[in-house]
Amino acid sequence: MGxxxxxAPLTRLEGxxxxxxxxxxxxxERIELQFVDSPRLFEALLVGxxxxxxxxxxxxxxxxCSTVHKVTALLAVEDTFGVEVSEVTALTRELVLQAGxxxxxxxxxxxxVLPDLLGVRGVAExxxxxxxxxxxxxxxxxxxxxxxxxxxxxxxxxxNICLGGLGRCLNKKELTRLRDELHKVLPAAQEAHRLxxxxxxxxxxxxxxxxxxxxxxxxxxxxxxxxxxxxxxPLPEYRQHIKETVLDYSNAKxxxxxxxxxxxxxxxxxxxxxxxxxxxxxLFSAHxxxxxxxxxxxxxxxxxxxxxxxxxxxxxxxxxxIELGPQRAEAPQIHPRAGTGxxxxxxxxxxxIHSYSFxxxxxxxxxxxxxPTALNQGxxxxxxxxxxxxxxxxxxxxxxTALERLIRCYDPCISCSVHxxxx
Amino acid sequence: MKVAIxxxxxxxxxxxxxxxxxxxxxxxxxxxxxxxxPLAESGNVLDxxxxxxxxxxxxxxxxxxxxxxxxxxxxxxxVAYGTCALFGGVAAMNNTTSARTDLLHTVFGDAQKMPDSFxxxxxxxxxxxxxxxxxCPPEKQxxxxxxxxxxxxxxxxxxxxPVCTECRSRENLCLLLEKKELCxxxxxxxxxxxxxxxxxxxxxGCRGPVREANVAQELELLLERxxxxxxxxxxxxxxxxxxxxxxxR
Numbered sequence: 122m123g124x125x126x127x128x129a130p131l132t133r134l135e136g137x138x139x140x141x142x143x144x145x146x147x148x149x150e151r152i153e154l155q156f157v158d159s160p161r162l163f164e165a166l167l168v169g170x171x172x173x174x175x176x177x178x179x180x181x182x183x184x185x186c187s188t189v190h191k192v193t194a195l196l197a198v199e200d201t202f203g204v205e206v207s208e209v210t211a212l213t214r215e216l217v218l219q220a221g222x223x224x225x226x227x228x229x230x231x232x233x234v235l236p237d238l239l240g241v242r243g244v245a246e247x248x249x250x251x252x253x254x255x256x257x258x259x260x261x262x263x264x265x266x267x268x269x270x271x272x273x274x275x276x277x278x279x280x281n282i283c284l285g286g287l288g289r290c291l292n293k294k295e296l297t298r299l300r301d302e303l304h305k306v307l308p309a310a311q312e313a314h315r316l317x318x319x320x321x322x323x324x325x326x327x328x329x330x331x332x333x334x335x336x337x338x339x340x341x342x343x344x345x346x347x348x349x350x351x352x353x354x355p356l357p358e359y360r361q362h363i364k365e366t367v368l369d370y371s372n373a374k375x376x377x378x379x380x381x382x383x384x385x386x387x388x389x390x391x392x393x394x395x396x397x398x399x400x401x402x403x404l405f406s407a408h409x410x411x412x413x414x415x416x417x418x419x420x421x422x423x424x425x426x427x428x429x430x431x432x433x434x435x436x437x438x439x440x441x442x443i444e445l446g447p448q449r450a451e452a453p454q455i456h457p458r459a460g461t462g463x464x465x466x467x468x469x470x471x472x473x474i475h476s477y478s479f480x481x482x483x484x485x486x487x488x489x490x491x492x493p494t495a496l497n498q499g500x501x502x503x504x505x506x507x508x509x510x511x512x513x514x515x516x517x518x519x520x521x522t523a524l525e526r527l528i529r530c531y532d533p534c535i536s537c538s539v540h541x542x543x544x
Numbered sequence: 545m546k547v548a549i550x551x552x553x554x555x556x557x558x559x560x561x562x563x564x565x566x567x568x569x570x571x572x573x574x575x576x577x578x579x580x581x582p583l584a585e586s587g588n589v590l591d592x593x594x595x596x597x598x599x600x601x602x603x604x605x606x607x608x609x610x611x612x613x614x615x616x617x618x619x620x621x622x623v624a625y626g627t628c629a630l631f632g633g634v635a636a637m638n639n640t641t642s643a644r645t646d647l648l649h650t651v652f653g654d655a656q657k658m659p660d661s662f663x664x665x666x667x668x669x670x671x672x673x674x675x676x677x678x679x680c681p682p683e684k685q686x687x688x689x690x691x692x693x694x695x696x697x698x699x700x701x702x703x704x705x706p707v708c709t710e711c712r713s714r715e716n717l718c719l720l721l722e723k724k725e726l727c728x729x730x731x732x733x734x735x736x737x738x739x740x741x742x743x744x745x746x747x748x749g750c751r752g753p754v755r756e757a758n759v760a761q762e763l764e765l766l767l768e769r770x771x772x773x774x775x776x777x778x779x780x781x782x783x784x785x786x787x788x789x790x791x792x793r
């Protein structure tokens with residue numbers, strides 16, 4: 122007799138998803154991971170919009186990642202028209218990306234993952250059983266958010282980072298305030314790894330094929346996609362190497378990179394590009410054996426290390442911006458021309474790629490977005506299947522709890538992933 | 545009070561803004577019993593009576609509708625939470641210019657199985673809405689006001705002044721009149737303390753129309769400054785598809 126176990130809706134993650142485990146007798150036959158967010162059709166909505174509108178609209182794909190979507194879209198539009206930005210602009214962009222990393226990892230770890238570790242339902246119960254831990258997490262998150270609010274002009278869907286420049290430069294008083302706030306939460310960010318290095322009581326999973334951007338002179342943005350086995354390809358050729366298929370049970374497409382089901386995110390980055398700030402580097406070397414060559418169960422620990430790195434890095438960026446002083450560079454005049462450009466950044470959940478084509482008047486004729494969660498979808502499904510198989514014979518409850526916890530290791534962002542492009 | 549918080553066709557930004565009230569969060573959580581809040585809670589229950597359902601996002605699929613009807617039937621108060629829930633938002637921006645099926649074909653190709661989806665619409669097209677908070681996303685202050693009002697058994701205050709009111713009181717440079725940029729401040733609902741114009745960026749209209757907006761005058765001003773009708777309409781419809789361009793009160 123076959124039976125189906127369904128987990129719906131998936132909780133403590135962004136977007137709408139469900140998981141079905143199909144069993145035949147005691148045997149797990151297959152699983153279906155369904156990303157069922159309503160199709161938002163951004164790639165179609167952008168066609169016909171002016172080039173300046175594209176980043177403002179496309180950042181609304183997702184709230185959690187709106188900053189990194191905006192920066193990636195700006196890079197793609199600037200790539201098309203050959204726009205260079207000033208050092209202050211580039212540093213400010215990296216600052217908001219690092220802040221996004223801080224607030225996103227803090228939210229995920231302390232509000233969404235910690236309940237698993239403490240065996241509670243969610244953030245409300247956390248506030249009762251572990252108020253101090255929740256407060257610590259919220260304080261770290263707040264520091265990231267304060268940067269986004271100050272440098273981005275708004276915490277979600279930031280407005281201050283725009284094409285070719287900034288709406289306005291940050292003044293010394295604001296930067297000093299950010300520095301103080303970062304210093305205040307640095308010790309907590311340095312301690313976070315202790316909470317999230319708890320080993321997972323799951324069977325071992327298949328070995329992932331990690332993918333991350335090779336950092337360029339601007340950390341978190343890059344032009345070379347690198348796999349852990351040493352293979353790589355330049356960003357503009359991504360369409361030849363990333364193949365997507367439509368699944369009939371999911372609204373997000375399945376991506377294969379160089380024929381593999383790639384894994385992106387914090388652990389992938391630590392495998393491929395560990396250019397870490399001093400304290401984070403120490404943490405990384407102390408936890409190296411738990412991360413390198415391991416499966417995705419280590420990803421939350423990797424996020425904790427990255428959260429520390431991002432805090433340290435944000436401090437250096439703020440210091441550098443204070444040193445440079447407010448330099449109000451006039452944003453360059455952008456002269457649209459027909460062409461195609463692309464940009465890529467490391468979002469909190471992994472590699473994010475945007476590409477646009479414009480006509481001679483700068484009207485968008487094609488938009489393409491590949492999100493980290495779409496990239497991770499295949500590997501996540503593979504790992505879920507392996508885990509379900511590995512837990513055959515266990516109580517159903519124990520299995521579903523484990524499956525949900527594994528999904529949270531990947532920190533999926535379903536809204537982001539359900540933005541499929543034309544075939 | 546028993547509360548449901550969820551999203552339909554949306555980016556989760558409105559729900560996230562609630563979690564971004566870091567300082568106030570413990571106090572907010574103490575006011576609410578979060579019976580249904582999949583974004584941040586497991587073990588959710590839908591088949592109970594709620595005091596309030598706080599719903600972000602537009603309605604664009606049968607699943608959206610099903611959830612919305614369930615929540616409407618189960619809740620004393622239903623709050624349209626954010627611009628998408630209130631006006632359709634970015635998902636609805638092309639409602640008047642392209643057919644939904646064409647958009648789906650652009651994205652999914654011809655031979656593929658299409659997801660069930662129709663033109664995104666605000667909640668009030670389908671159910672009665674008791675209270676609204678606008679914004680893409682709403683301001684933290686507005687969320688605190690909303691939860692406090694619901695806990696007190698009333699509904700949150702509504703604002704009926706445009707972005708320009710707050711922009712002028714902050715003594716910002718007027719981007720529309722003095723820099724001749726395409727700013728929508730005069731016709732867009734305030735409450736954001738002119739967030740974008742204060743950073744030197746035009747109001748893109750994310751909070752939707754202010755009550756009694758003089759849309760005809762805004763259109764005329766922008767046309768006089770040399771913007772094309774297409775460009776203006778594209779910008780105006782970014783967060784709300786239909787405007788009455790002849791409206792003049």
